[in-house]
Amino acid sequence: MESNFIFHKYPFQKVHHLSTCTFHPFKSSKNTHYFTLLLHLLIICSLPFAVSVKSWDGIIVTESNLQALQALKQELIDPNGFLKSWNDSGYGACSGGWEGIKCAQGQVIIIQLPWRSLGGQISSKIGQLQALRKLSVHNNAIGGSIPMELGFLINLRGIQLFNNKFSGSIPPTLGSCTLLQNLDFGNNSLVGEIPDSFGNCTKLYNVNLSLNSLSGSVPVSLSQSNSLMFLSLQFNNFSGVLPDSWGGGKNGDKSIVKSLTFDHNLFTGKIPVSLSKLTELEELSFSHNRFSNEIPNEIGKLVKLKSLDLSYNSINGSIPDTFSDLRSLTSLNLAHNNFTGEIPDFVGDRLNLAFLNMSYNNLSGHVPLQISSKFDPSAFVGNRNLCGYSPSTTCPVSPATTRHRKTRTKNILLVSGGVIILFLLIICSILLCCLLKKKDTKKQKEVEGGGGDMGVPASDAAGDAGGKLVHFEGGMEFAADDLLCATAEIMGKSTYGTVYRATLVGGNQVAVKRLRERITKSEKGFENEVKWLGKIRHENLLALRAYYLGPKGEKLIVFDYMPKGSLATFIHARGLNTPVNWPTRMRIMKGMVRGLLNLHTHQNIIHGNLTSNNVLLDDDFNPKIADFGLSRLMTTAANTNVIATAGALGYRAPELSKLKKANTKTDIYSLGVIMLELLTGKSPGESEDTVGLPQWVASIVKEEWTNEVFDLELMKDASVIGDELLNTLKLALHCVDPSPSARPEAQLVLQQLDEIRSETATSSGDNGGGS
Numbered sequence: 193m194e195s196n197f198i199f200h201k202y203p204f205q206k207v208h209h210l211s212t213c214t215f216h217p218f219k220s221s222k223n224t225h226y227f228t229l230l231l232h233l234l235i236i237c238s239l240p241f242a243v244s245v246k247s248w249d250g251i252i253v254t255e256s257n258l259q260a261l262q263a264l265k266q267e268l269i270d271p272n273g274f275l276k277s278w279n280d281s282g283y284g285a286c287s288g289g290w291e292g293i294k295c296a297q298g299q300v301i302i303i304q305l306p307w308r309s310l311g312g313q314i315s316s317k318i319g320q321l322q323a324l325r326k327l328s329v330h331n332n333a334i335g336g337s338i339p340m341e342l343g344f345l346i347n348l349r350g351i352q353l354f355n356n357k358f359s360g361s362i363p364p365t366l367g368s369c370t371l372l373q374n375l376d377f378g379n380n381s382l383v384g385e386i387p388d389s390f391g392n393c394t395k396l397y398n399v400n401l402s403l404n405s406l407s408g409s410v411p412v413s414l415s416q417s418n419s420l421m422f423l424s425l426q427f428n429n430f431s432g433v434l435p436d437s438w439g440g441g442k443n444g445d446k447s448i449v450k451s452l453t454f455d456h457n458l459f460t461g462k463i464p465v466s467l468s469k470l471t472e473l474e475e476l477s478f479s480h481n482r483f484s485n486e487i488p489n490e491i492g493k494l495v496k497l498k499s500l501d502l503s504y505n506s507i508n509g510s511i512p513d514t515f516s517d518l519r520s521l522t523s524l525n526l527a528h529n530n531f532t533g534e535i536p537d538f539v540g541d542r543l544n545l546a547f548l549n550m551s552y553n554n555l556s557g558h559v560p561l562q563i564s565s566k567f568d569p570s571a572f573v574g575n576r577n578l579c580g581y582s583p584s585t586t587c588p589v590s591p592a593t594t595r596h597r598k599t600r601t602k603n604i605l606l607v608s609g610g611v612i613i614l615f616l617l618i619i620c621s622i623l624l625c626c627l628l629k630k631k632d633t634k635k636q637k638e639v640e641g642g643g644g645d646m647g648v649p650a651s652d653a654a655g656d657a658g659g660k661l662v663h664f665e666g667g668m669e670f671a672a673d674d675l676l677c678a679t680a681e682i683m684g685k686s687t688y689g690t691v692y693r694a695t696l697v698g699g700n701q702v703a704v705k706r707l708r709e710r711i712t713k714s715e716k717g718f719e720n721e722v723k724w725l726g727k728i729r730h731e732n733l734l735a736l737r738a739y740y741l742g743p744k745g746e747k748l749i750v751f752d753y754m755p756k757g758s759l760a761t762f763i764h765a766r767g768l769n770t771p772v773n774w775p776t777r778m779r780i781m782k783g784m785v786r787g788l789l790n791l792h793t794h795q796n797i798i799h800g801n802l803t804s805n806n807v808l809l810d811d812d813f814n815p816k817i818a819d820f821g822l823s824r825l826m827t828t829a830a831n832t833n834v835i836a837t838a839g840a841l842g843y844r845a846p847e848l849s850k851l852k853k854a855n856t857k858t859d860i861y862s863l864g865v866i867m868l869e870l871l872t873g874k875s876p877g878e879s880e881d882t883v884g885l886p887q888w889v890a891s892i893v894k895e896e897w898t899n900e901v902f903d904l905e906l907m908k909d910a911s912v913i914g915d916e917l918l919n920t921l922k923l924a925l926h927c928v929d930p931s932p933s934a935r936p937e938a939q940l941v942l943q944q945l946d947e948i949r950s951e952t953a954t955s956s957g958d959n960g961g962g963s
């Protein structure tokens with residue numbers, strides 16, 4: 193990890209007011225206030241990260257910090273000698289010489305030593321590191337108790353002790369860390385109860401205490417937290433009744449809890465009604481406990497709930513009707529309880545389940561067809577009076593079956609209705625196409641693009657008098673007539689023309705762009721340029737497969753059709769249940785940069801209009817940049833126009849307002865905006881208010897609340913991918929630097945992305961975390 197980001201300048205002028213930060217901006221040789229964003233983030237963030245800071249503020253470690261570090265080294269056992277760099281009289285501690293230590297102004301702010309085979313224990317002298325923001329020593333073999341002195345470190349934001357051998361109880365003093373955000377003590381040997389004081393930590397969003405031997409119940413104060421998002425208590429000895437005060441935020445703020453995993457404990461009593469106030473809840477795992485009574489009807493209010501696991505409890509009563517409102521639910525496990533009554537129809541009709549298990553209950557009646565056909569019989573066994581889910585459990589004819597028949601008939605009617613409408617539509621579009629064709633042949637009149645075809649007269653097939661179809665390498669073969677009589681559907685319009693999805697006879701699909709004639713170059717100029725564009729082949733560039741010149745000067749260009757659509761729809765318009773994980777987002781970013789790099793260095797093309805709408809995804813979600821080089825097909829006047837409109841979309845580099853001419857650095861700016869989209873899940877068009885996405889991100893980073901920037905979906909794995917998120921955020925902000933000269937070239941962006949996450953890396957730990 194020798195990478196060193198060179199942040200020439202903090203991207204937004206107003207940061208001079210970053211006075212809440214006790215940290216001095218360092219000065220560059222040019223005597224301007226230059227900030228290393230890196231250092232700011234280092235101070236600001238609680239997230240783990242792995243970038244080495246070569247620039248040192250020059251302040252030597254303080255005496256009390258040095259003492260504390262020496263005591264820490266003394267009490268740790270270091271079989272592999274990772275701490276042998278902690279050898280000098282203290283000069284190296286803050287200058288970057290000491291493994292895993294980062295400082296600001298002579299005070300240690302980060303200790304990051306995961307995966308170092310360390311044993312021994314943590315010295316209580318750690319309490320002298322008053323500036324400590326993050327302690328990350330997970331995946332070692334450190335034992336002893338968690339020093340209560342950690343609770344006196346008021347700057348502490350993250351404590352990662354998971355996968356160690358800590359014993360004893362959780363020090364109640366931790367409740368006084370008012371800035372504490374992330375606490376992960378998973379998989380240790382802790383005993384005792386959760387301190388009530390945790391409820392005082394108003395920034396705490398992630399608490400993981402799983403896989404310990406903790407007991408007692410959940411403190412009321414924690415259940416009322418306004419900051420909590422993830423609470424993991426599974427595999428402990430927790431017991432008692434859960435408090436019924438969830439979502440009871442003291443300020444009446446909305447709860448943001450997303451996940452409660454309490455499985456494999458000894459909880460008893462009923463499931464609290466107040467859980468229904470956790471309207472952001474996505475995951476509830478209560479299996480392997482001793483919950484009893486009925487499920488409260490109010491649980492139906494959890495409309496974002498994706499996974500509900502109540503298996504292996506003693507819950508009785510019937511499946512509440514309100515479950516039909518759980519529209520986001522994809523996984524429902526009710527196995528091994530005492531549920532009675534019938535399985536409601538909506539479980540098959542209205543819920544969109546990918547996993548279901550209702551085995552070993554006391555359910556009765558007919559299993560609705562939609563679910564018995566979808567799920568394995570083992571999901572229904574162990575219910576003595578349940579039938580119709582396997583050949584050996586056929587139902588006797590009864591009123592219940594009649595009811596099902598009725599719904600089935602209704603469904604058949606609906607489906608056949610749909611088919612008829614579809615059929616009519618197809619006939620209509622074919623008729624329309626052929627009608628237009630005829631009309632055109634007769635009148636030889638041009639039809640403006642729209643509706644059911646591409647509005648091009650098809651009087652001449654390839655090779656005939658006027659029309660001319662030319663194929664480039666790769667792609668499917670078709671004749672001009674196939675193309676002109678294909679059913680076409682408008683996908684979008686841009687300054688250059690209209691894009692259609694054309695379905696050829698035989699069902700193959702291509703994307704066709706009908707260029708606006710008035711602004712396209714004359715035939716000869718057009719053909720010269722288009723032939724050259726047709727030669728460009730790169731896995732991350734959308735290949736031009738053919739062009740068609742009509743007898744009246746119409747110009748169509750044909751591309752591969754990308755069924756997964758654009759990156760914009762992929763990120764911003766997907767369903768609730770289709771999260772996009774970090775490795776996928778990273779892969780898309782890298783592909784995009786590779787495509788852009790090829791354009792800039794091999795093709796000598798400036799894209800000029802890179803947006804997430806112009807990045808398409810193939811079947812394997814590989815990104816393909818589209819819409820490049822088209823300016824070459826256009827007249828000069830048309831091109832100035834495009835640059836003028838690109839700004840409205842929020843991707844336009846600020847200098848373009850004066851410059852009027854795109855260059856590699858304005859492309860990099862647009863790239864940076866797309867990277868921010870992938871990181872934040874926000875669209876630059878989303879009117880958060882009128883500020884752009886880069887400005888919004890910067891303002892949040894400035895508010896010292898960096899975690900809020902990232903897409904919530906990504907935060908769940910923050911303890912593992914935090915470094916990568918943060919480093920990618922830094923890189924993206926670097927790309928949107930208002931000063932073009934500060935922005936990196938595509939080559940450097942790619943190199944840095946590779947350093948942040950190597951192609952083969954599966955997410956693991958803190959990525960080394962050393963310098």
Ligand SMILES: *[C@@H]1O[C@H](CO)[C@@H](O)[C@H](O)[C@H]1NC(C)=O
Nearest residue numbers: 275276277278279280281289
């Ligand atoms: C301290 O350790 C570093 C790195 O292991 C080594 O390069 C250096 O020579 C050592 N210095 C002393 C004084 O032992």
Ligand SMILES: *[C@@H]1O[C@H](CO)[C@@H](O)[C@H](O)[C@H]1NC(C)=O
Nearest residue numbers: 404405406407427428429430
């Ligand atoms: C939980 O407590 C019981 C006794 O109450 C004990 O036998 C068991 O070992 C404990 N389990 C764990 C994981 O600590």
Ligand SMILES: *[C@@H]1O[C@H](CO)[C@@H](O)[C@H](O)[C@H]1NC(C)=O
Nearest residue numbers: 505506507508528529530554
């Ligand atoms: C279900 O209820 C019956 C009768 O009340 C009881 O004997 C049985 O133990 C219960 N089963 C479970 C899994 O709670």
Ligand SMILES: *[C@@H]1O[C@H](CO)[C@@H](O)[C@H](O)[C@H]1NC(C)=O
Nearest residue numbers: 530532533553554555556577
């Ligand atoms: C199962 O439910 C029926 C009523 O539907 C009840 O009579 C019976 O006792 C229940 N059996 C168990 C084991 O709970």
Ligand SMILES: *[C@@H]1O[C@H](CO)[C@@H](O)[C@H](O)[C@H]1NC(C)=O
Nearest residue numbers: 527548549550551568570571
């Ligand atoms: C349902 O749960 C039972 C009991 O845990 C298990 O044996 C069975 O394989 C599960 N079936 C499905 C489809 O998950």
